[in-house]
Amino acid sequence: MNPRILIKCVWLSVALHPGMLMADTGLSLSAAEQLALQQDSLIQGYSESAEALDEQAVAAGQWPDPKLKFGFLSLPTDTFELDQEPMTQVILGYNQMLPRGDSLDVSTRKMQAGARMQRADLELRKREVLLKVRKAWWMVYLQEQTGVIVEQTRALFEQQRRVSESLYAAGRKQQQDVLQAELELSLLDDRLQQNDAMQQESRVVLAQWLGSQAASRQLHLSESVFSVQLGPTIDVLVEALDTHPMLTKRNEKIVVSQQDIELARQKYKSQWGFDLTYGKRSGQNMDGSDRADFFSAMVSLDLPVFTEDRQDRVLSARKKQLQVSRYEKQDQRLKLVSQLKQKHVRWQQLKQRMQLYDHEVLPRARQNSKAALNGYQSGVVTFNALTRARSAELKAALQRLQLAVDQAIAYAEIRYLIGEDVK
DSSP states (O other): OOHHHHHHHHHHHHHHSTTSOOOOOSBOHHHHHHHHHHHOHHHHHHHHHHHHHHHHHHHHTSOOOOEEEEEEESOOTTTOOTTSSTTOEEEEEEEEEOOSTTHHHHHHHHHHHHHHHHHHHHHHHHHHHHHHHHHHHHHHHHHHHHHHHHHHHHHHHHHHHHHHHHHHHTTSSOHHHHHHHHHHHHHHHHHHHHHHHHHHHHHHHHHHHHOHHHHTSOBOOOGGGGOOOOOSOHHHHHHHGGGOHHHHHHHHHHHHHHHHHHHHHHTTSOOEEEEEEEEEOOSBOTTSOBOOOEEEEEEEEOOOOOOTTTHHHHHHHHHHHHHHHHHHHHHHHHHHHHHHHHHHHHHHHHHHHHHHIIIIIHHHHHHHHHHHHHHHHHTSSOHHHHHHHHHHHHHHHHHHHHHHHHHHHHHHHHHHHHOSSOO
16 A cells, blocks of 8 residues: 555544544644744734733823923013112923822722723734634644545555456456446546645645644644533523623723713812912012012812713713614624524534444445455445445545534634633
8 A cells, every 4th residue: 555545544534533632743723822922913913912901000090290381581672681660570480280089099909990991902813813814724723634544445446446346357357347447547636636736725724823834744643623512501601601792892892981971070079270470579668678579379179060962961972872882792792602502502413423423424434345245246236336336335434524623613703702711
């Protein structure tokens, strides 16, 4: 047998019996996941954005910068002398506006909620990357194993061709059987070429997340990949949706809306400020004594008395926006629950179909193919019947492989919804 076919036949046993552990040093699914998370630029971007909002939250809780003033007051324009007039002063002043009510604390809480929204985006991006790289990895695996199965089937058809030639040489079969066997081999060769093209396309998709060098490696299948389980009931899985980043982000958006309401309420409170001024005078009084310096202290505040078309309108708008945020959260959760239930049903159905193929379809397909070969060699089965048996076995093996990949992708989609921690 061709060494390449022999090696790939070992891979075929994993497609038909996925519980086997392969001693291979290729690219495992877990390694692909870690590499994709490390290389994704948006993950780093969201992390930086969250840290930036943390910094802004600290800044939002600080008083506004004070104002310092320096100048001259009542300076005579005829001589510009500081000691000529008694009202001439060199002014040094300090002005500070105080925050309105609790607006600084509210602004800080709003910024902190914004930072948590960015971290929710970060977590969501991680889940998206894991889902996409898992799908890409499984598509490469599907094409790899499809090639393995088709090549093993080709080896069987090559054996079948030699049997046909032997029987034809002995005068027991017609030449058409030999020609038909050669046609089947050509069709399988064409299928292998198509598979190679599809595998290259799948690796291009995988390279988007891992890079070309990593994506070109042969895949390594871990035993645990096909032994995953979803132990909890669907109700437990639905509860896990509460930690989904989309809902976390909606929760924080509600917090932001609540803080906007608080900020609107602070607008009803007066904003206070104070001004301290020291005036230095030069020269002497008429009695020869030094002129006294001046000190001024003033307090200011605004009076929000006309609130009907300003503060009242803003507060009403903020309350309506809070309701919008709550409705959006409810709608998002309903969508996630629906997606989870659909994926869970699909995962269970695929699991049942795989059991059917493992216990009934594949064993019967192999038995049928073996019986057809024995019957053909004995002259009681036609070549077409043998070909149909071989094709049925090939179709069953490929379908079993497809079911395994579909179930793995369904599991990845469920993990995207409930997270990695739910067992």
